[in-house]
Amino acid sequence: MIENLKNQKSIFPRMILTALLLWILVGLILYPALKTLSVSLLDGDGLTFSNYLKIIQTEAHRMALKNTIILGILTVLICGIIGTSLAFLVHFFELPFRKIIDKLLLLPIVLPGLIIVFAFVQLYGESGLVTKTLQTLLGLEEIPYHFSGLKGILFVHAYTQYVYFYINVSIAIKHIDRSVLEAGRNLGASKFKIFTTVIIPFIKPALIASSIMTFMTGVGSFSAPSIIGGGYKVMTTQILLSKANNFMDMAAAQVILLTIISMVYLGVFRFYENKIQFVSSVKGVAIQLIKIDHQMVKSLLVIFSFVLVMIIILPIIAIFVLSFVKPGTWMIEIYPKEFSFDNYLKLFSKSRVLAPFVNSMLMASLTALFCMLVAIPSSYMIVKTKSKMKIFIEFLVMLPWAIPSSAIAINMINAFNRPSIFTGNKILIGSYMMLPIAYFVSLLPLMVRTTTISLQNLNDTYIEASKSLGANVFQTFRRVVLPIVTPGLIGGVMLIVIRSIGEYTMSVFLYTVGNKPISIAMVNAIFEYDIGLAMAYGALVVIFAFAGSLFIGRIPTR
Numbered sequence: 001m002i003e004n005l006k007n008q009k010s011i012f013p014r015m016i017l018t019a020l021l022l023w024i025l026v027g028l029i030l031y032p033a034l035k036t037l038s039v040s041l042l043d044g045d046g047l048t049f050s051n052y053l054k055i056i057q058t059e060a061h062r063m064a065l066k067n068t069i070i071l072g073i074l075t076v077l078i079c080g081i082i083g084t085s086l087a088f089l090v091h092f093f094e095l096p097f098r099k100i101i102d103k104l105l106l107l108p109i110v111l112p113g114l115i116i117v118f119a120f121v122q123l124y125g126e127s128g129l130v131t132k133t134l135q136t137l138l139g140l141e142e143i144p145y146h147f148s149g150l151k152g153i154l155f156v157h158a159y160t161q162y163v164y165f166y167i168n169v170s171i172a173i174k175h176i177d178r179s180v181l182e183a184g185r186n187l188g189a190s191k192f193k194i195f196t197t198v199i200i201p202f203i204k205p206a207l208i209a210s211s212i213m214t215f216m217t218g219v220g221s222f223s224a225p226s227i228i229g230g231g232y233k234v235m236t237t238q239i240l241l242s243k244a245n246n247f248m249d250m251a252a253a254q255v256i257l258l259t260i261i262s263m264v265y266l267g268v269f270r271f272y273e274n275k276i277q278f279v280s281s282v283k284g285v286a287i288q289l290i291k292i293d294h295q296m297v298k299s300l301l302v303i304f305s306f307v308l309v310m311i312i313i314l315p316i317i318a319i320f321v322l323s324f325v326k327p328g329t330w331m332i333e334i335y336p337k338e339f340s341f342d343n344y345l346k347l348f349s350k351s352r353v354l355a356p357f358v359n360s361m362l363m364a365s366l367t368a369l370f371c372m373l374v375a376i377p378s379s380y381m382i383v384k385t386k387s388k389m390k391i392f393i394e395f396l397v398m399l400p401w402a403i404p405s406s407a408i409a410i411n412m413i414n415a416f417n418r419p420s421i422f423t424g425n426k427i428l429i430g431s432y433m434m435l436p437i438a439y440f441v442s443l444l445p446l447m448v449r450t451t452t453i454s455l456q457n458l459n460d461t462y463i464e465a466s467k468s469l470g471a472n473v474f475q476t477f478r479r480v481v482l483p484i485v486t487p488g489l490i491g492g493v494m495l496i497v498i499r500s501i502g503e504y505t506m507s508v509f510l511y512t513v514g515n516k517p518i519s520i521a522m523v524n525a526i527f528e529y530d531i532g533l534a535m536a537y538g539a540l541v542v543i544f545a546f547a548g549s550l551f552i553g554r555i556p557t558r
Contacts, residue, residue, distance in 0.1 A: 017377055018389055024374060025396035027422025028441055032411035033259075033403065039414050040252035051253035061238065061254075068219050068235040069261060071150065075157045075218030076211050082158055083165025083210065084203075086308075089301070091173045094289040096298075101305055102170075104312050109163045110545040111316075112502020114223045114519050115538040116160055118526060119315035120147070121228060122322055122535075124155070129318070129335065148230040156224040159315075161217055165210040172206035208269050216262050220404025222505040235261075236406045236505070243410065243509065252414060255407040263402045319542055323535035343536040353533070356521035357540055363517065364500035366436040368493045371447035374440075376489070379451035380481065401445040409509035412438050432515045438506045443499055447492050454488030455481070498548045502541045 040051055055061040086105060090098050108116070123130045124147040134144050147155070176199060185194065222236040229237060235258045242251035292298045326338040327346075347353050375397070381387050382394045400408060416428035428434050482489075504519035511520050518537050525534035 014385075014387070018381070018387065018393075021374065021378060021381070021393060022389065022396075023422070025378075025393065027420070028437060029396050029399055029444075031420075031422060032408075032415035032441075033399070035415040036252045036255050036407075036411045039249055040256050043249065051249050052257070054250065055253060055257065060233065064233045064235050064238045065257060067150075067232060068258065071153065071157075071221070071225075071234055072215045072219035072261070072265070074150075074154055075161060075221075076214045078154055078158050079162040079214050080165050080207065080211065083162035084169050084207065086162065087166050087169035087173060089305075091170045092290060093301075094291045095305065096302055097305065101309065104309055105166055106163060107312060107316070108160050109167075110498055110548070111160070112499075112504070112519065112541060112545070113156070113160050113221075114227075114504040114522065115319065115502055115541060116315055117156055117223045117227050118522065118534060118538065119318045120152075120156055120159070122531070123315060123318050124152075125228075130314075132335075148228050149232045152228040152230075153221070153224045153232065156228070157218055157221065159312075161214050164213045164217075165207070168206035168210045169203050172203040176202050208272065212266055212269050215265050216402065216404065219258065219261055220406065220505070222406055222508070226508075236404065239406050239410060240508065243413070248410075248414065251410050255410045259403050259407050262404060266402050316542060319535050319538045322531055323539040325532040325535070327530060327532055343532040346533065347536050347540075353521075356516050356518040357537065359515050360501045360518040360541075363436045363439065363515065364497045366433075367439040367443060367500045368496040370436065370440040371444055371496050372489065372493055375444060375447040375451045375492070376482075379448055379455050380477065382448075383452055383455040384481075397448045398445050400441050405442055405503075405505035406509065408442050409438060409506040412441075412506075412510060429510075430512055432512075434510050434512075435507060435515050435517065438510055439500045439503060442503075442506060443496050446499070447496055450488055450492030450495070451485065454485035494548045498545045501544060 041047055041049070043050070055065065089095060090102050090105065095101065122128055124145075125131065126143060126147070128147065131143050131145070131147070134140075135142075138144065146152075219234075220236060221234070222240075225232065225234045225237050226240070235254055239251050239254045239258070242248070242254060292301065322336065323343055324339040324341070325336040325343070326340045327342055347357075378393055378397050382390050382397075387393075403411070412434065413429055416423060416434070419425040419427055428437065501517075502519055503517070504523075507517045507519050508523075511517060518541060522534045522537045525531070525537065
């Protein structure tokens with residue numbers, strides 16, 4: 001009897017927690033997605049496929065759909081070649097300054113895409129510093145290239161998204177078993193044979209995982225296509241156009257198609273990933289870095305590394321240099337000649353100018369708080385319990401990973417532009433909290449992955465010992481689980497804050513005058529030809545991102 005009472009006392013809090021989690025996840029993730037689906041399929045006369053037929057029959061919509069798929073595939077191919085090659089260069093060969101190069105190669109992951117796009121425009125655009133310098137040096141009457149369209153977008157994607165391949169392949173290379181390579185050499189296998197039959201299978205899961213992440217980011221890209229895309233229209237820009245013209249049914253259909261593209265790619269490659277699982281039967285030690293004995297090759301690699309480092313840090317240098325350009329001077333001359341602190345004085349002395357940065361900081365903090373409050377219990381339920389609902393909860397928390405940011409924004413608009421039981425019968429669209437909620441939905445999978453990894457490293461013996469000493473679920477969670485997984489949680493929270501501050505895609509769909517973020521303020525400053533102020537905004541975000549990444553790097557894993 002006493003045992004039954006104890007079981008009931010422990011089960012009841014779990015039921016309440018599960019119900020609360022489902023309420024939040026269904027209300028903010030599943031319900032908006034289903035609402036968008038219904039908007040795309042229903043009109044005053046009932047079920048209709050007219051919006052989808054219009055997309056197929058209209059040349060502009062059909063071309064945008066085709067361009068999106070092409071952009072996603074090309075982004076994967078280019079980033080795959082660059083990221084994989086760099087991973088082998090740094091982690092397979094003994095390269096001078098490899099540790100410094102490794103750190104620098106990770107920089108783009110903490111920089112908001114919008115800031116990189118603007119920095120690239122100032123460097124490689126029609127009047128960019130690099131463009132005009134090359135034109136002058138080569139004595140050309142016209143600029144040597146055009147930084148726009150598909151080529152411009154791919155250039156930005158190559159810079160910002162090769163990191164997915166670089167990180168995952170680098171980790172895979174570090175786990176290659178040296179004894180397997182030595183066994184292949186002893187059996188007389190050539191270097192090419194070892195590469196194709198041993199190394200490629202080792203890194204193939206990393207390539208597939210990177211491919212999925214890169215494709216979804218590529219097809220969901222908005223900053224680069226909207227700013228430098230020119231005539232190269234993609235689904236994300238068409239969705240904004242439909243929304244701006246108040247064709248929400250058309251925008252909903254475009255969102256559903258974009259989501260289907262992402263989910264089909266995810267499904268196909270996850271299926272392939274499960275079929276090619278490669279596990280080494282031998283457990284040895286890590287591979288030794290291969291020495292480069294040929295002096296000429298070594299010198300060329302050093303030169304290549306130097307050029308690579310310059311390409312990576314040049315946009316960052318441009319952001320800081322241009323942030324000191326005196327207002328109203330740079331548009332007159334090709335190269336900035338007058339520098340001052342006027343942009344920073346304007347930023348910190350006028351509350352109206354500083355407000356977007358304050359808004360972004362506050363909304364990023366709220367986003368991180370929301371993610372932490374939902375991700376911790378969700379991950380705990382997924383990893384450490386046998387709940388029948390954990391599969392459904394895992395599906396809900398990871399669903400936004402397969403939905404592009406612009407699609408999430410449209411889902412929010414369709415779901416919360418009228419009172420809902422999930423929002424206390426209030427309208428969220430137009431409110432201050434709409435952006436933090438949208439950021440939360442988009443970044444929740446990232447936080448869940450971080451907390452899940454931390455919990456997987458938690459020994460179940462500690463939990464069982466706590467329970468045997470009479471602690472309930474919440475006492476065990478607070479006194480045992482949280483202290484052990486806190487380092488990983490802090491890193492996850494900082495990463496969420498960094499990713500939220502410069503977010504642009506959802507912001508352009510959902511922001512209001514009261515919660516205008518720094519990304520929108522940057523765009524407004526660019527369109528008002530206030531380049532220095534826009535770059536001062538960007539410099540603040542870059543400084544914060546670097547500080548956050550350094551903080552994450554110093555967090556102990558235990």
